[in-house]
Amino acid sequence: MRTPRWVKLAAVCGAIVLMFGAVANAAVRGRLEIFSWWAGDEGPALEALIDKYEKMYSGVTVINSTVTGGSGVHAKAVLKTRMLGGDPPDTFQVHAGQELIGTWVVANRMEDLTWLYQQEGWNKVFPADLLNLLSTEKGIWSVPVNIHRSNVMYFIPANLAKWGAGVPNTWEEFLEIAPKLKAQGIIPLSVGENWTATHLWESVALAVLGPDKYEQLWTGKLSWKSPEAIKVWEIFGEILKYTNTDAPSLSWQQATDMVVKGQAAFNIMGDWASGYMTTTLKLKPGTGFGWAASPGTKGIFMMLSDSFGLPVGCANRENAIAWLKMLGSRDGQDTFNPLKGSISARTDSDLAKYDAYLQSAARDWRTNKIVGSLAHGVVANERFMNDFATVMDIFLASKNAQAAANAAQAVAIQSGIGR
Amino acid sequence: MQSRRDQLVAAVIILPSIVLLGIFVYGFIAQTMRVSVTDWGQEAAMSLKPEIHHVGSANYRGLFSGFLNMRFRQDLTNMFFFTLLFVGLSLLVGLLLATLIDQLVWGETFFRTVFLYPMSLSLVVTGTIWRWMLQPRGGINVLPTLAGLPAGQFLWLSSREQSLTFDWSHIFHYICLAVLIVLALMAYGHWCQGEKKRLRSKLIICAVLVGILASGVLTRIRLLDYPEEHGFNKALWGVVIAAVWQMSGYTMALYLAGLRTIPDELREAARVDGASKFQIYRYVDLPLLKPITASAIVILGHIALKIFDLIFAMAGPDHYPTSVPAITMFLKTFRGNELAVGSAIGVILLILVSLLIIPYLVNSFSTGER
Numbered sequence: 001m002r003t004p005r006w007v008k009l010a011a012v013c014g015a016i017v018l019m020f021g022a023v024a025n026a027a028v029r030g031r032l033e034i035f036s037w038w039a040g041d042e043g044p045a046l047e048a049l050i051d052k053y054e055k056m057y058s059g060v061t062v063i064n065s066t067v068t069g070g071s072g073v074h075a076k077a078v079l080k081t082r083m084l085g086g087d088p089p090d091t092f093q094v095h096a097g098q099e100l101i102g103t104w105v106v107a108n109r110m111e112d113l114t115w116l117y118q119q120e121g122w123n124k125v126f127p128a129d130l131l132n133l134l135s136t137e138k139g140i141w142s143v144p145v146n147i148h149r150s151n152v153m154y155f156i157p158a159n160l161a162k163w164g165a166g167v168p169n170t171w172e173e174f175l176e177i178a179p180k181l182k183a184q185g186i187i188p189l190s191v192g193e194n195w196t197a198t199h200l201w202e203s204v205a206l207a208v209l210g211p212d213k214y215e216q217l218w219t220g221k222l223s224w225k226s227p228e229a230i231k232v233w234e235i236f237g238e239i240l241k242y243t244n245t246d247a248p249s250l251s252w253q254q255a256t257d258m259v260v261k262g263q264a265a266f267n268i269m270g271d272w273a274s275g276y277m278t279t280t281l282k283l284k285p286g287t288g289f290g291w292a293a294s295p296g297t298k299g300i301f302m303m304l305s306d307s308f309g310l311p312v313g314c315a316n317r318e319n320a321i322a323w324l325k326m327l328g329s330r331d332g333q334d335t336f337n338p339l340k341g342s343i344s345a346r347t348d349s350d351l352a353k354y355d356a357y358l359q360s361a362a363r364d365w366r367t368n369k370i371v372g373s374l375a376h377g378v379v380a381n382e383r384f385m386n387d388f389a390t391v392m393d394i395f396l397a398s399k400n401a402q403a404a405a406n407a408a409q410a411v412a413i414q415s416g417i418g419r
Numbered sequence: 420m421q422s423r424r425d426q427l428v429a430a431v432i433i434l435p436s437i438v439l440l441g442i443f444v445y446g447f448i449a450q451t452m453r454v455s456v457t458d459w460g461q462e463a464a465m466s467l468k469p470e471i472h473h474v475g476s477a478n479y480r481g482l483f484s485g486f487l488n489m490r491f492r493q494d495l496t497n498m499f500f501f502t503l504l505f506v507g508l509s510l511l512v513g514l515l516l517a518t519l520i521d522q523l524v525w526g527e528t529f530f531r532t533v534f535l536y537p538m539s540l541s542l543v544v545t546g547t548i549w550r551w552m553l554q555p556r557g558g559i560n561v562l563p564t565l566a567g568l569p570a571g572q573f574l575w576l577s578s579r580e581q582s583l584t585f586d587w588s589h590i591f592h593y594i595c596l597a598v599l600i601v602l603a604l605m606a607y608g609h610w611c612q613g614e615k616k617r618l619r620s621k622l623i624i625c626a627v628l629v630g631i632l633a634s635g636v637l638t639r640i641r642l643l644d645y646p647e648e649h650g651f652n653k654a655l656w657g658v659v660i661a662a663v664w665q666m667s668g669y670t671m672a673l674y675l676a677g678l679r680t681i682p683d684e685l686r687e688a689a690r691v692d693g694a695s696k697f698q699i700y701r702y703v704d705l706p707l708l709k710p711i712t713a714s715a716i717v718i719l720g721h722i723a724l725k726i727f728d729l730i731f732a733m734a735g736p737d738h739y740p741t742s743v744p745a746i747t748m749f750l751k752t753f754r755g756n757e758l759a760v761g762s763a764i765g766v767i768l769l770i771l772v773s774l775l776i777i778p779y780l781v782n783s784f785s786t787g788e789r
Contacts, residue, residue, distance in 0.1 A: 102462075
């Protein structure tokens with residue numbers, strides 16, 4: 001029996017397409033150096049991405065340059081010496097937003113990716129609020145691989161029922177519930193080392209100021225010495241009265257552990273805590289542990305994101321572009337994020353691949369107002385963040401709202417916030 | 420002829436290390452000093468060709484009197500107390516251990532190894548172990564419960580209590596006071612030794628300092644327009660304990676070596692003169708251990724001044740009560756992108772370490788020549 005002509009035609013077309021595909025992929029060969037601080041728990045997620053890349057572009061050898069420890073402090077130091085020495089990696093992990101823009105974009109070390117966004121149609125699948133945080137007037141600077149939520153409050157539903165406490169919707173409600181918990185010998189809110197205090201602070205600031213004024217802090221339109229901004233510190237100080245005294249000795253995991261062990265009622269942490277409780281502590285989302293938006297921030301999604309950009313003058317530009325394309329794709333995002341315990345930055349991700357917490361986060365991501373995190377580099381540059389850690393520690397010691405506001409304003413001026 | 424050739428060979432052999440030292444130590448010190456008088460660290464600090472201006476001593480003035488650099492000033496205070504406690508306690512514990520081990524009839528090698536062992540650990544490991552041990556809810560604080568006593572309540576690393584507070588704006592006054600105390604102690608030493616000439620010169624300087632202090636000139640110089648309190652943070656105790664645990668074994672080894680070099684004839688002579696065991700220790704052994712103490716102070720002192728990894732591992736980067744200049748230097752440079760300010764802190768640290776080491780080197784060279 002003869003093969004019908006259309007089948008032959010289709011076969012030839014297919015072969016041509018495959019050939020071109022192969023040619024296109026063959027242009028991408030050599031090496032690709034990926035610089036990140038993802039080891040430990042996040043290691044497998046990165047490995048999955050690298051596997052996928054190596055399958056798509058078999059001609060490329062991927063060099064996985066990971067600098068571990070200190071949640072990126074060490075990696076950033078190594079990256080800076082390499083960049084200053086004129087030896088940029090092909091692409092590097094960086095917190096999306098001002099941490100990238102304030103350090104690398106203003107120094108003209110990054111390539112504008114607007115053309116890639118247009119070519120891949122990403123302008124339509126990433127939320128506009130997110131694009132806003134990633135961009136300056138001159139361009140879009142990185143491709144976000146994941147989205148984490150910062151303003152999440154965690155608790156154990158069974159414990160709350162036992163103590164007769166509800167989930168507070170506002171900080172006023174929290175301050176009403178807290179003394180009752182304290183009377184039972186329960187710490188109302190657990191906090192860890194310095195950065196987790198800043199993490200709590202940004203949730204309080206968002207609740208007290210509301211999303212618009214919160215954003216105005218970062219554009220310089222709202223002064224740190226304004227009554228509203230001082231009020232943030234005052235309420236923050238009130239809340240700190242109901243936290244554990246050994247906070248500086250605790251990592252964020254230990255602060256979460258306090259809630260799980262029933263020593264504390266609530267903890268405000270980024271949603272990597274969900275991953276920690278689900279994967280490491282084997283708790284079931286929803287019943288084993290519960291979550292809500294931090295008090296007063298319902299309907300607002302405070303985001304942070306790891307992203308990759310394209311450094312000017314990297315050795316393997318084409319390979320890096322192929323990497324970025326894969327990161328931004330629906331498939332790439334859905335490969336990485338279920339393993340990392342974060343959600344896809346795209347609004348069209350396949351929710352079936354995610355667990356219960358992440359599904360709820362992804363639904364909020366599509367509908368909520370989006371603002372950026374301070375503690376994780378979205379809204380302020382590195383100089384501000386570095387000095388804000390000092391402002392925070394001064395406040396933790398003195399609890400003086402006015403002094404903290406003055407210091408924060410001085411830091412904002414020195415680091416060029418809103419300039 | 421032979422000796423000239425020898426000299427030539429010697430010169431050729433040390434030339435590479437001189438060149439390498441010149442570039443990688445002294446060249447980079449010069450480079451750091453040059454950066455420290457610029458404003459490198461403005462917006463586009465990370466450009467390939469950053470725009471850098473000369474600003475003279477502005478960074479240094481900012482560190483000592485700028486509103487936002489209060490962290491650095493607390494760092495200096497912490498470093499001062501840490502150095503004092505760490506060096507003092509290490510010497511004390513080291514000497515005690517060495518004396519005890521020296522008396523042992525058996526098991527000397529065993530105990531020497533046991534006490535020396537912590538030194539083989541990296542400071543980061545020590546820091547991590549002690550971080551766990553000093554957790555307020557675990558480790559050392561629950562030890563008393565084993566004996567049925569209530570658990571300890573001290574917050575160790577996380578305490579924010581401060582004592583011995585002073586106003587930084589009067590720092591010159593306090594520096595003068597510290598110098599006076601050191602000189603008075605030295606004068607007492609000379610008095611004990613019966614060195615009249617040296618005693619007289621020290622006493623004259625002391626009198627001048629007392630005069631300056633009494634006149635109140637120094638309290639009228641104000642470094643800041645507002646009072647800024649710094650002091651001894653109780654959280655430092657945790658760091659001091661870990662550091663002493665790590666280094667006292669080393670001090671013990673130094674003292675033990677010192678004790679072994681003391682000729683037995685001296686002790687025998689003392690015994691013949693009817694000295695008791697304690698008297699031999701006090702009047703023969705201890706005075707002969709002085710040079711060991713001097714070198715131990717220099718070695719421990721420069722470790723204390725440069726301490727970074729131990730505190731970073733124990734308390735993290737942003738824990739104000741235990742922070743030291745080296746940590747702020749790292750954060751300013753590599754996190755805040757303020758490379759010039761970081762360099763200035765580096766230069767200040769170098770000067771402090773030189774203040775400790777140079778007198779020692781001068782002293783040992785001059786005694787060497789004698």
